[in-house]
Amino acid sequence: MAIPVIDFSKLNGEERAKTLAQIANGCEEWGFFQLVNHGISEELLERVKKVSSECFKIEREDNFNNSKAVKLLNELAQKNNGQMLDNADWEDVFTLMDDSTTEWPAKTPGFKETMVEYKAELKKLAEKVMEVMDENLGLPKGYIKTAFNGDDNKAFFGTKVSHYPPCPHPELVNGLRAHTDAGGVVLLFQDDKVGGLQILKGGEWIDVQPLPNAIVINTGDQIEVLSNGRYKSVWHRVLVGTSGNRRSVASFYNPSLKATIAPAPELVEKASQEMDLQTYPKFVFGDYMNVYADQKFLPKEPRFQAVRAM
């Protein structure tokens, strides 16, 4: 079983209907799919790989080696009690925000220029993918984007640059513990060679196979709510290994913290005609994020219940 790989360029030709159907299947059956021929140039992707890896070496590696995760893992390995580390991840991470508050790594040549360009390209790709979701869900064009913008027109587009260094005890720690994503649409540029990302499907963990220069798309909790459960956010995790430093660059298209998120009325209507009585709450995304901050690694259903009660 492998995550679907979809040629995004075919959306503009004779195979449009087939490509729309493949993306619908990716969203409905998997919650994850990989896009190839997505329009982001290989030259830019090569630069993103280069500056991200250089940034880790120049500005991050020493800090990681002295991080809480490293200390906790050493302590746990000494205890040798068969337990896994459950309060830290074997991940070096920094986030590029959507606005002037971003603290850019200062010592890596070309990092800021490359990532500004990459983020702009990825944001356009995210908006195209959201329009495909609108179309597949039978919603007006721009529905998801408008919902995410909220009244203050402040949908968030952030980028998280991660490294998962080789680990001396991969059996005792995850690169990133299992979770579903809080937000909207996630676009992941993962390492070509070092794998580790897995999704949970039918009770089984399945690898998201590394595929050079593909962009992995997945949907978060807000798309699940907005689509009234047609597109489920899916559990995923990152495993670590003893060799190879895995790089990933994840871009998140999320609602404004002030946006009200609710199932699209058209989809609720359709579901009630089909006697599907599952209901999702209506809430303010910032409230959801407050709940998520403490419950990221727990099931999403209690999060939905918590915001319903607000």
Ligand SMILES: O=C(O)CCC(=O)C(=O)O
């Ligand atoms: O690094 C990865 O491959 C996945 C990252 C991820 O799941 C996340 O940041 O939520």
